[in-house]
Amino acid sequence: MSLLSALFTGTANAEATPGAPGVGDPLYKWAGNGGYTVDHYDIDLRYQPATDELTGRTTIRASTTQDLSQFDLDFALKVTSVQVNGAPATFGPHPENQTELVVTPSTPVAAHQQMVVVVEYADVPSQVRLDGVQVWYHTETGAIATGQPRLCRAWYPCNDHPSDKATYAVSATVPNGNTVVSNGALVSRTQPVPGWTTWRWKAEEPMVSYLAFIALGRFELDAGVTQRGLQYYNAYDPALGTSLPTAKSTIERTPEIADFLSTQFGPYPFSSIGGVATNAWGSAIEHQTRPVYGNQFWQDKDPSVVVAHEVAHQWFGDSVSLQDWTNMWLNEGFATYAEWLWTEREGGATVAELADAFYARYSEEDTFWDLVLWPGTRLFQPAVYERGAMTLQALRTEVGDLAFFRILKGYHQKFQGGQTTTAGFLEFAEQISGRQLDSLFKTWLVDPAKPPVGPNGTVAANGSALSEVAELSKLHSRLAAQSR
Structure with a gap:
């Protein structure tokens, strides 16, 4: 055994057992992995557009939670080698799931x-489907990896579940003239060999x-510092054509929108900000x-409304994440309320007019009301967004504005x-408001029926906001079409 291996393996006993091939998420059997949590990912790529x-x-870099004889990574690309603590490891797909690396x-x-753990790999990721869904899109000039709920398996090995957070460093080497955009801040841009440029990002x-x-790809990158001292990075795909000016002018409002939402939710939670406009995909993600x-x-x-939605997720969904996927309304209901x-x-x-109009939009017989939000079983349905936001307005009506924004x-x-x-969230809302809120949450999140009164406490029939509700719907x- 090498000295490095000895230092890391410690005193694992003969009873070391395999980590579970999932964390037990109620909706996704294979999501995440047992036996460890990840502290940091260092991803180093080379890409030929x-x-x-x-x-x-x-x-x-991970921390083990049990004596491990074996563990899984969530990954769908072709692996060429794996090392654990400096020593070669054996590896292969799980017999029941080809995107589970054992x-x-x-x-x-x-x-x-x-x-x-060091994993080396090589593949053509646009040919990979995750649960039947494409998340790596090959474009005329390059590629973009985007979508949810399970994305990372298409481009880096991971512990793919919202209950496990880690820091990231992402480096990618591409032919000169191409741009690489990732999370956090751009650390450096160098030319290690003629004809190629390496971009390094750190979150x-x-x-x-x-x-x-x-x-x-051939993204146009605009970087700078906002008036409040945040580093911003905006990237635009020239393939957007005639839509490009609107995309630019709208995404450039991101700091303004973040400043407004800070007055509602508290300080912006990260050290950088920005947005990316792509022609490869039709939805949006935070x-x-x-x-x-x-x-x-x-x-x-x-179009600034969709920016408000995704920027709101920086607080609710990103900074405050889900313990498991059955709580999805906490992400989408809050982002819709921000709209x-x-x-x-x-x-x-x-807000009150919009809540009334959404309530009036769906009759008692509409299947909209059949979807239970807690525990949720379907992540991307209009009710997760709209009934989720109506729940927050019902909470606001119940506790009053002062307590409501203190809660948020x-x-x-x-x-x-x-x-x-x-x-x-329910426990915290009760603590701040001094009210018992079980019945309200049950009515708005659990019962598969239209609540007897609207989110403003009346039988809502307000038509003044119907045109805006149609646009928001x-x-x-x-x-909701971004993934399944």
């Missing part, structure tokens, strides 16, 4: 030790695996510090950088 060929070396270290790894705030992303916007939004009446706050701020219908700000402050559940349909 012309052929979509990707080679990579990902170094994972790794057997040469020596068991003791519990409560740091474990360093120092812990991040969930599906929020990590990469875009490679990748941490760098939301990605597809090509379907720039003809909308007010309503932004619409009111921009001179449109008030305090909830983020308490769980910032970690994970939570609906039960955790179209937005939610596009967002």
Whole structure:
């Protein structure tokens, strides 16, 4: 045994056992992995845009939670080698799931030790489907990896579950003239060999695996510092054509929107900000510090609404993440409520009017009301967005404005950088408001029926906001189509 291996393996005993091939998420059997948590990912890629060929070396620093004889990584690309603590390991796909990589270290790894795993791989990622869904898109000039709920398996090996956050360093070497965009801050841009440029990004705030992303190609990168001192990075795909000016002018409002939402939710939680516009995809997603916007939004009446939605996720979904996927309304309901706050701020219908109009939009017989939000079983349905936001307005009506915004700000402050559940949010809301809220949450999140009164406490029939509700509903349909 090498000295490095001895230092890391510690005193793993003969009873070392395999880590579970999933963390037990109620919706996704294979999501995440047991036996360890990840502290840091160091991803080093080389990409050829012309052929979509990707080679990579990902170094994972993890902490073991048991004596490990074997463990899994979530990964779908072709692996060429794996090392654990400096020693070669055996590896292969799980017999029941080809996107589950089973790794057997040469020596068991003791519990409560740091474990360093190095995975080398090479493949054409656009040919890979995850649960039947494409998340790596090969474009005319490069590629972009985006989508949810399970994304990282298409470009780096990971512990793919929202309950496990880690820091990231992402490097990618591409032919000169191409741009690489990822999360966090751009650390350096160098030319290691003639004809190739290496871009290095670092995300120092812990991040969930599906929020990590990469875009490679002929993107136009605009970088600078906001008035409040945040580093910003905006990237635009020239293939957007006539939509490009609108995409630019809208994404450039990101700091303004973040400043407004800071007055509602508390300080912006990260050290950088920005957005990416792509022509390769039609939806939008809240990748941490760098939301990605597809090509379907720039003809909308007010495209800044989708930016408000994705920026709101920086607080709720990114900074405060989910313990498991059954709590998805906490992400989408909060982001939809931010749309309503932004619409009111921009001179449109008030939040109360929008909540009433959404309530009136769906009759008692509409299947919209059949979907239970907690525990949720379907992540991307209009009800997750709209009934989730109506739940927050019902809470606001119940506790009053002062307590409501204390709840929103305090909830983020308490769980910032970690994970939570609906039960955790309910308990916190009761603590701040001094009210018993079980019945309200049951009516709005659990009961598969239209509540007898609207989110403002009346039988709502307000038609003044119906045109804006129609636009927002179209937005939610596009967002809900991002993955399955």
